[in-house]
Amino acid sequence: MLTSHTYKIRASEMKDANQLMELDMLVWDACNSPAPMQWRSRQQYLQYCPPGSQLIAVQEDRVCGYVGFHPPTGMPVNRHVYEIHIAVHPEYRRSGVATALMRAMKQYAMEQGIQKLRLRVLSSNPGAVAFYEQCGFITEGRLVSEFRIGGRDVDDILMAYFLET
Template sequence: MSTSQQILTIRFSEMKDAAQLMELDELVWDKYTAPEPLHWTSRDNYLLHCPPGSQLVAVSGEEVCGYVGFREPTGLESNSHVYELSIAIHPSHQRNGLGYRLLQAVKEMASLEDKTKLRLRVLSSNPGAIAFYKACGFHEEGRLVREFFVDGRYVDDIQMSYFL
């Protein structure tokens, strides 16, 4: 049964999700999707950077199928209208609308919190993600050319945004 046919709940992350979220990060963030693979050194280290409530998670039963993380990028009052996002969908749940649903949920939440801008970063070597973000209404706002050297080649760091 595909994810779109299952009952999915989108909720804030909880302590009990940490192990699955760490596994998801190890699975999703590799040389094609990130400047370096993401490996958390411990559960405590993960929770320090991604505390409960800092992500919206999509769950089917007890299985975490994906998440969208959000945080204020600088902690400055003058920048508090912005959320920086990160999104990861388990490969077995990709391409069925789950990412779109998560981004819609974070847009609604951010709007209720008086945020006016969402931003994210994506590597130029990840055309599928770029197309997905554009389909969700994000626009390229900036590009750091040849910012990373990954797998023997330079890639750009593309900054994308969505205004609420």
Template sequence: MTDIDKANSVWVRLSEIRDAASLMELDSLVWDKQSTPSGEIQWSSKEHYLQRCPPGSQIVAGIGEDICGYMGFSSPTPLQSNNHVYDINIAIHPDYQRRGIGRKLMDEMKVIAEKSGVRKLSLRVLASNPNAISFYKSCGFIEQGRLVEEFYLDGRFIDDILMWCPVPALVRN
């Protein structure tokens, strides 16, 4: 089966309570000092996870019974004047990276954003993560700012890049 065939067999849906354990495990596999300034993410409990990531706040992607990735989304502030923006984050299981799953999640995010009246997607990415930066650019994101030397990781200062994409301009490659 080719990568394209595997991507076509991927399902996506909004997160549910039953996904919590799989998503907690995924966080522990994906997030490290190369991808997040907090280093490894280990949730203290399912309850804590669900408080921070309630059902419906993520799009999950899977193949068969396995969840292999997610995209979290939320308004950056509780202000009504900021409701047209979603901050997003994405995580793909290492065994499923580079198979079109991230793009499928991004496509579904576009649909959800358009239905919700969202005009802008925003994200932050470490400058030390060139694969993520390249992926976001391929999806139509552009750099809108940079927090220079924002983090000190592994003995060096790392910029935090702010990227954005207008929802109608999300592209599929």
């Protein structure tokens, strides 16, 4: 568990589900996702994001942000990789929450024997691309014009961070 000046980072718990669902609705939009996150129910959310599948930053009892992670496939030959996604509540952006979450994610992944973190980011979100690069991620590939969002072609950028083992 990582503690900062005003928040701590811990694994998600059942009690966090409602706030995490609300954060998804608040954060994910056409600038950073091909489709907004819309959970039909708490049960559906918990099936996709069970407790412990995210590291969350909390201030007192309020969720400030999270980094979700899961193996990209169910194949044993791919279990050394986590696919991740990160979201920070707008009120906590530029406060170090995302950086602390990424640092905690790297540490947690190493403890789990994970060798690679991978993510996808839209070319229409240059701030996120720059953040991931600052965190040491490299571009592995680019799916050109993968999405048409708001009448514009948007690339899907594949990025990775290799953990030292």
